[in-house]
Each structure stands twice: as C-alpha cells, then as structure tokens.
Amino acid sequence: MASQQCDGTLSAEAARALETVLNTQRFNAAPTGGLERTTGELVQDYPESQRRTPRHALCRTSPAIGSDQIKIDFRLHREVERPGGGHAADMHAYDMGVKALSGPRMAELYVRCVSPRIEGSDDRPARIRGGLIFLRSKLPDTVRIREANLTILHSVTLAVVRKLGCENDAGLTEKPVFKALPE
Numbered sequence: 001m002a003s004q005q006c007d008g009t010l011s012a013e014a015a016r017a018l019e020t021v022l023n024t025q026r027f028n029a030a031p032t033g034g035l036e037r038t039t040g041e042l043v044q045d046y047p048e049s050q051r052r053t054p055r056h057a058l059c060r061t062s063p064a065i066g067s068d069q070i071k072i073d074f075r076l077h078r079e080v081e082r083p084g085g086g087h088a089a090d091m092h093a094y095d096m097g098v099k100a101l102s103g104p105r106m107a108e109l110y111v112r113c114v115s116p117r118i119e120g121s122d123d124r125p126a127r128i129r130g131g132l133i134f135l136r137s138k139l140p141d142t143v144r145i146r147e148a149n150l151t152i153l154h155s156v157t158l159a160v161v162r163k164l165g166c167e168n169d170a171g172l173t174e175k176p177v178f179k180a181l182p183e
Helices: 012-022 034-048 143-164 167-171
Strands: 056-061 070-076 092-094 099-102 106-113 126-134
Touching (some): 012 070, 034 056, 106 167, 126 143
Antiparallel strands (some): 092 099, 106 126
C-alpha cells in the first residue's frame, strides 16, 4: 500500500499521488526507521550547517513490478541565491515553504526550522532541504505531475518538521498549497 511507504509519512492525498506517478497500487516492501534516523542526522549536522551537509535518505519506494523508483532525502543547506532563480528549465517554482520547485523527475522543498531539538536554531534557524528524485522516469512535464510530486514531498517534509518539533510546522500548512510563481 502507498500509505505504508516512507515510514507511513504519506497523507491520503500523498499516497494517491504516489500511486499516480508510479502508476501502481502495489509497492515493494520498504525499509522502516528512515524518519527517526533522518531527523537524528539533521540534528547532528546542524553545527556544520554553514557548510554543505550530506543528504540523508529517508526512503526509497518502487512499484512491485517495474523499474521506476523514487528516493526522498533531506539535508541542511546554505542560503545561496543564484541569479535567475538558479533552477533547471523543467523545474517550476511554487509558493510553499521558503522555496519549492517541481518538475517531472524531481521536486525540492526548502523550510526553516526553529526547534528545541536543534540547539542554537532559535538564533539561526536550521535550513532544511527536502528532495524527491525519480531514478527512472519518463513522466511528462504537466501541472498534474508537478503537483503530485510536491504533494508527496510536502507530506514527508511535514512529518520531518513535526518529528523535529519545528515551530509552526516550519511554515508548512496541513495540505500543500499550489500557487505557481512566475517564471
């Protein structure tokens, strides 16, 4: 079942979105413990967060039949603005979190977290980047696919910020809001 993937972090909408983008209702068994492990690693990485920190895989999910696979990972990131938005042509910006990008093969969601679990974050919020990547996909670049990818990533990111105890869910709402930003 889709709802059991990624340590059960998928909302009902995100589970349906996963079934849509992977075109299945049957999934390979997924390992558990990713949410606990990933949030612990983000807490440990915080003192080094002025540098690029490693990506921590929360989950991988794939259909029972087929070669598509989705990987969702998290890391702390530096605030670096690139001229022109700095994203690939097939990525589209959305007004969600600090920054959200989505395309047919990946999505990124950036949030800032102040948490009692992250010592010093009240002075310098932890900047968390969630990423969803398709390892094999030929999905078209459509609004439906982009929003499905962000729905999945939003749900898992919301679980991460709640596990970390981020104030105000790090600015995320209960359900994703799809307000596309001008290109």
